[in-house]
Amino acid sequence: MKIPQLSLLKRLAFISIALPLLIISCKHETVEPEIEAPSNLVYNPNTMSVIKGTSMSSNTPSISGGTPITYSLSTIPNADNAITINQTSGVITADSTASIGTYQITVVAKNSKSSVTFTNVFTISVGVANPVTFIAKIKPLITSNCSSCHTPGGSSLDFTDYTRAKGNINTMINRINRAQGSGGFMPQGGTALSAANIALFEQWRADGLVEN
Ligand code: HEC
Structure with missing residues (x-):
């Protein structure tokens, strides 16, 4: 009989096509191990001091998580774009146009799982x-010219304190540059600082208000 024979062939054909398909689709359902998010981004060392006018790069950082990982800076820390990060290695570079200052670098590391922000992982001082x-x-200079009134120890006007002097540098420079005896002139009631000493205050500011 013809029909049952054809039907048997069809069944065989069905099995030979459907079975492999079934096996393949089962394989697809097996869960792939999930890729890990980026973690533990570490720069060693995590600071670098750059001499203005030269360029310098960090070491390659270590990181955990599924690859590939791409890196970017969360905010550009220097207005002139002088600080950049290598997208694939994570190496941070300050080029020769970087301005004097201290920059906390926040890096974003991204892979197919997620994008993770590492706040202040690196510090650059130029x-x-x-x-x-x-x-x-x-x-x-402050001790000999200012401290008779701006007395050390507690007073809010104690400029022998580094942090306070740094925080008031613009006002100090403004006051010592006023005409002797005029309103707000410093040292009050005294003699103007020499041009060379005024220049030292200005140079201290220009050089980045370094303590030591
Ligand atoms: C004879 C006392 C006297 C001496 C010396 C003196 N100052 Fe003053 N200073 C004052 C007084 C009083 C004030 C508050 C009144 C004012 O703001 O002018 C003041 C205010 C200031 C302010 C403003 C502070 C603020 O909160 O805005 C600065 C800055 C300042 N002095 C810097 C100096 C520097 C720098 C020297 C030394 C080169 C100096 N002074 C020496 C008495 C003095």
């Missing part, structure tokens, strides 16, 4: 080779 420092040059 400075000059031989800066005017507070301890060496500015504090002695």
